[in-house]
Amino acid sequence: MTTIELLDPTSERQPVTRERVARPATLEGLTVGLLDISKPRGDVFLDRLEELLSSRGVEVLRYRKPTFTKPAPADLRYEISVRCDAVVEALAD
Amino acid sequence: MDLPDGYTVFVKATCPTCQTVVPALTRLREQGADLTVITQDDPGFPAGLHPLDDTELRRSYEAGVEIVPTLLRVEGGRVTDTLCGWLRADWERVTGVAGLGEGLPEHSAGCGSRTLDPGMPERLAARYGGDILRSRRVELGELEDVFEAMDQRGWSDGLPLVPPTRERVLRMLEGTSRDPSEVVAVVPPDLVECTVEKVAINAVMAGCRPDYLPVVLTAVEAACTDEFNVHGLLATTWAAGPVVVVNGPIAERIGMNSGGNALGQGNRANATIGRALQLVVRNVGGGRPGGVDRAAHGNPGKYTFCFAEAERSSPWEALAVERGLPAGTSAVTLFAGSGVQPLSDQLSRTPESLARSYAACLQVVAHPKLVLTWDAMLVVSPEHARVFREAGWSKARLREELDGLLRRPGAELVRGAGGIAEGVPESLAGAELPKFRPGGLLIVHAGGTAGLFAAIIGGWASGAVGSEPVTREVRE
Numbered sequence: 001m002t003t004i005e006l007l008d009p010t011s012e013r014q015p016v017t018r019e020r021v022a023r024p025a026t027l028e029g030l031t032v033g034l035l036d037i038s039k040p041r042g043d044v045f046l047d048r049l050e051e052l053l054s055s056r057g058v059e060v061l062r063y064r065k066p067t068f069t070k071p072a073p074a075d076l077r078y079e080i081s082v083r084c085d086a087v088v089e090a091l092a093d
Numbered sequence: 094m095d096l097p098d099g100y101t102v103f104v105k106a107t108c109p110t111c112q113t114v115v116p117a118l119t120r121l122r123e124q125g126a127d128l129t130v131i132t133q134d135d136p137g138f139p140a141g142l143h144p145l146d147d148t149e150l151r152r153s154y155e156a157g158v159e160i161v162p163t164l165l166r167v168e169g170g171r172v173t174d175t176l177c178g179w180l181r182a183d184w185e186r187v188t189g190v191a192g193l194g195e196g197l198p199e200h201s202a203g204c205g206s207r208t209l210d211p212g213m214p215e216r217l218a219a220r221y222g223g224d225i226l227r228s229r230r231v232e233l234g235e236l237e238d239v240f241e242a243m244d245q246r247g248w249s250d251g252l253p254l255v256p257p258t259r260e261r262v263l264r265m266l267e268g269t270s271r272d273p274s275e276v277v278a279v280v281p282p283d284l285v286e287c288t289v290e291k292v293a294i295n296a297v298m299a300g301c302r303p304d305y306l307p308v309v310l311t312a313v314e315a316a317c318t319d320e321f322n323v324h325g326l327l328a329t330t331w332a333a334g335p336v337v338v339v340n341g342p343i344a345e346r347i348g349m350n351s352g353g354n355a356l357g358q359g360n361r362a363n364a365t366i367g368r369a370l371q372l373v374v375r376n377v378g379g380g381r382p383g384g385v386d387r388a389a390h391g392n393p394g395k396y397t398f399c400f401a402e403a404e405r406s407s408p409w410e411a412l413a414v415e416r417g418l419p420a421g422t423s424a425v426t427l428f429a430g431s432g433v434q435p436l437s438d439q440l441s442r443t444p445e446s447l448a449r450s451y452a453a454c455l456q457v458v459a460h461p462k463l464v465l466t467w468d469a470m471l472v473v474s475p476e477h478a479r480v481f482r483e484a485g486w487s488k489a490r491l492r493e494e495l496d497g498l499l500r501r502p503g504a505e506l507v508r509g510a511g512g513i514a515e516g517v518p519e520s521l522a523g524a525e526l527p528k529f530r531p532g533g534l535l536i537v538h539a540g541g542t543a544g545l546f547a548a549i550i551g552g553w554a555s556g557a558v559g560s561e562p563v564t565r566e567v568r569e
Contacts, residue, residue, distance in 0.1 A: 004239055007257045008229040009248055009294040009376040011285040038558075069325030069559045 024086055031059040033084035037068040042090035049088060096156070096167045099127025100188065103153055103163045106138035108204035111162050114179050115139045117194050124190050133161065133207045153208045154217040160203040164188075178203035212260075219259035225273055226259060226290060243298075248376055250368065250396055254298040265293040268303030269310060270569065277310055278317035280378035281324030282385040287313065287377045292369070295376055299369035299397075304347045305362055308425060309369045311567045312337050312399075315427040316370060320561040326429050326553060327380040332392045333553035336430035336470065337367050337399035338537060340413035341423030343567055344401035351401035353541030356433055356472070356548060367399030392432035400539055406475055407538035408482035415488065416564040423567040428470050428535060429553040429560035434458075438477070439545040444484040447477060448491060451547065452498035456528060458551045462506045462516040464526045468533040468552030468562070474540035477547055488536055499528035530555055535562060 024030055032053055034046045050060045063080055065072045080087055102118060104111035118139060122128050129145065132138050133153055136146040147153055156165070159177070166174035166187055174187045179201040181194035208217055233242050239256050243249060255261065266273055266289070273290035280287045289310065296309050316323040316335050326333055339349055350360035358364065374380045382388065388395075404411045413424035436454045441447040451471060459467040473481075481491060503521040510516055517526065533555050540548070553559050 003235060004233045004237075004256065005259065006231045006233065006239075006243070007226060007259060007262050007290075007294050008231050009257060009291065009298055009372070011280075011283060011287075011291075011377050011379060012229050013283065013285060013379075067325075067558045069322055069329065069554055070319075071324065 027053070027056070027058045027086070030085035031061060031083060033061050033063055033080045033087040035072070035080065035087055035089040036062070036064040037072075037089065037091060038065050039068045039091065040093045042092070045090045046088070095170065096165065096172070097127060097129055098167050098169065099129065101129040101131060101156075101165045101167060103131050103133065103147070103156065103158045103161050103206065104139065104144070105133040105161050105204070105207060106135035108161050110179050110201040110203045111139075113197060113201050114162055114184075114194075115142075117179075117184060117197060118142055120193055121188055121190060124188075126188065126190075150208050150213070150217055151221055153206055154221050158206045159209060161206050162203055163206070215260040215264040218263045222263065226262060227274060227288070228262075228290060228294060247381070248298065248372075250371060250375060252368075252396065255300050257294045257297040261297045262290070262293050265297050265301065265303050265306055266290070268293075268306035271310070278314050280313070280317055280373060281380065282327060283377075283379035285377055285379070287317075287373060291377050292373055295372040296365070296369040299372050300361065300365040301369050302347070302361070302365075305366050305369075307423075307567050307569045308337075308339060308343060308347070308362075308366050309373075311425040311565050312366065312370045312427065313373050315425055315563040315565040316374070318563050321427050321429070321563040322560045323374060323378075324380075324385075326560055327374060327378075327386050329553065329559075330387050330389045331431060331553055332388055332390045333429045333431035333551075334392065334395035334398060335367075335370060336394065336428040336550060337370060338412055338426045338428065338470075339366075339399065339401045339424070340404065340411045340418075340426070341421060341567070343423035343569075344404075349401035351403035351539045355400040355403070355539045355541075356398075363399050363401070364397050367394075367397030370399075371395065371397065394430060394432060398430060402537050403475065403539045406478075406542075408478050408486075409488040409536070409538060412535065412537050413564050416562075418564060418566060423569075424564055425567060426535075426562055426564040428550070428562045429468070430470060430550040431553060432551060434549040434551060436547040436549055437545070438547075441545075442480060444481050444486045444491070445494070447480050448494040449498060452495055454547075454549060455495070455499060455534070456501075458528070458549065460515055462510065462513060464501070464506060464517060464528050465530050465533075466554060466558075468529065468535070468555040468560075470535040470537060470550040470552070472537050472539050472548040472550065474544055474546050474548075475538070475542050476545045478538055492534065492536065495534065496527060500525050501528070502526075532556075 036042045053060050130142045131147045131152050132144040133147050164176040165172050176183050181199050185193045243254050271289045275289045276286045347362050349362045414420050418424050438450040458469045503524040503526050506517045507519050507522045508516040
């Protein structure tokens, strides 16, 4: 049987699927990161969230990407992952 | 290949010179020489000399034969003499048999080896050339339609693809001196190291000729820089995609269009270079519409958007020269462009009037009330360029004029002004604001010789926030 052989134009990667961290049942005693991606008015949303979380005694840490058009720098991602138990990202205008 | 010591001759029956030398070969054999005869077409030729069948051309390919007849002298496993065609004195000298060619002509040029028949070098390289290609082989069944199979694997931008066979990819790689395994760029969004070979495969699929490959490689390099930010350009909800402008001698050499319909269809180099870049982002980087590509509308230029600057007829320095490269350098400039807005001004005969038309039309890029956030490329046609040439206006002079004309009072641009909610923050009401950031307006000369028009290619989020135009020299 004749076959045709092509060369794979893709990256040939088999991405590793990683489990998401389980959603916390309560925020009590946890640290929540608020990530501003530098889109207009994202700070308005996150300021309000910070107020609401702080008033409930939740520790809040604020983070900001340099620009919304590029992925968050690796150091920033790492810092959030080691210092926070949960993160809220404000996406849009 | 390992050749036995003695003499080896490569022949084919359809070559008149090979027919001519048969008596000499017979004589050589009779003299007791170790003579191996290898025949490329008719396994029975030359009769009586017990030739080895090389109709599959493996021996000829491995020995690098280009002409038949080729006579090799081999000593200690090494070729010590090579004769191509028939020159009686040489054959007699190398074989040491005086009178070897008695009765034969002094000289007879040979014929091309079958290994050099059209299409054959690539086929033989694929078959016998060793494993220089690292990409996974995808085997399709006899009953599979190759075009459907490629589409089903998600390789296509929606248009048919040229099947990337080993032969075609090897031929494509002839277009560059770079090693197939060299890493060209790390391609977003998956941030994958992309080799010359992977670019060549996608260039084959896009329909490129091998001589376009250096331009494609440079475009991929430029697109994948942090400044150009093809990741964000792909991911944005805005309509933009990479626009490739080619400068320098390579543009003419590979037949790019910088004239009539330069931004349109009909030129293979323009069409396929831009497409190859998009296919690399799609297939190697993993960037696809509905995935990381979240464009609300997109634009037809996201299939391909590539053209050359009309440098010979331009009154101005080329874009790449303006951006810092020496004149005469082949170069690629990447611009994050969102589509073409043609501009008509058929009445202006002074540069002042024409500049005012340009400024009025450039104000609407993205939104007439949004400033400093969007770049633009202005493509000036030859008929408009003539107005500037005759008035002695340099590109810098035009830009200076536009900079002045493109400043507007903040009060007209703030949110709510003109009954339009969109606009700049109220705090800028007292400022005078330019439309473009410094360096945010690119000016290029291209287009047909008839038509008092220009074309505005709107941009995307400019500078460090989004994308900076990137110019790179083409390495060949």
